[in-house]
Amino acid sequence: MSQITSATAFTQPTTTTISARIRAQRKARSLTLQDIERLSNGRIKAVVMGSYERGSRAISLARTIEIANLFAIPLSELIEESKNPERGSDRQLIFDLRKLREISLAVKENEISKINAFVSAICARRRDWNGEILTLRSGDLDTLTLVLSAPRAAVQELLERFHLIIKAPRN
Secondary structure, eight states, X not given: OOOOOSOOSSOOOOHHHHHHHHHHHHHHTTOOHHHHXXXXXXXXXXXXXXXXXXXXXXXXXXXXXXXXXXHTSOTHHHHSOOOOTTTTOSSOEEEEHXXXXXXXXXXXXXXXXXXXXXXXXXXXXXXXXXXXXXXXXXXXXHHHHHHHTSOHHHHHXXXXXXXXXXXXXXX
C-alpha cells in the first residue's frame, strides 16, 4: 500500500499560475479586456476576464476551455508550465508569424510555402501557440537552409526581404 505524501515528482498548477497564464496569453496578443468581451461575442465580460486574471474569481473548466479556444491554443497551455526551453536564449531570431500569414496569402512563392510549413511544424513541436511571433534558434535557421536548399546568407536575405524578421541573431 502506497502512502500519499506532500513531496511529489511534479507540481500542480495553482489558481495563481493559471490566472497569470491567461493574462500572459491575452497580453501576448495585445488584446484588452474589452477585446475579449467583443471576440467572445459577450460571453466573457471584460470585468469577469479581469477577475479571472487577478485570481479573484473562480474559473470553471468549461470557461477555461472557452478561453483556450478563444486564444486558439491547447488547454494545456493555460494549465501546464511552459515547456519552451528556448525562451531567454542568447541567440535569437524573432520571426514575425503575422507577417508570414499575410505574405502567404499575397505571394505564391514556393519558398514562402516551405517557410510557412517549417515554422508551423516548430510551433507545434514547441507547443508555442501564441501565433504572433516565433523565436528561432541558430540551429533552426540551419535547418531552414536545408529545407530551402539555399545558403544561410541567402535565407537570411529572403527573410529580410519579406520583413519576416523582427530581431536578428546576436553572435
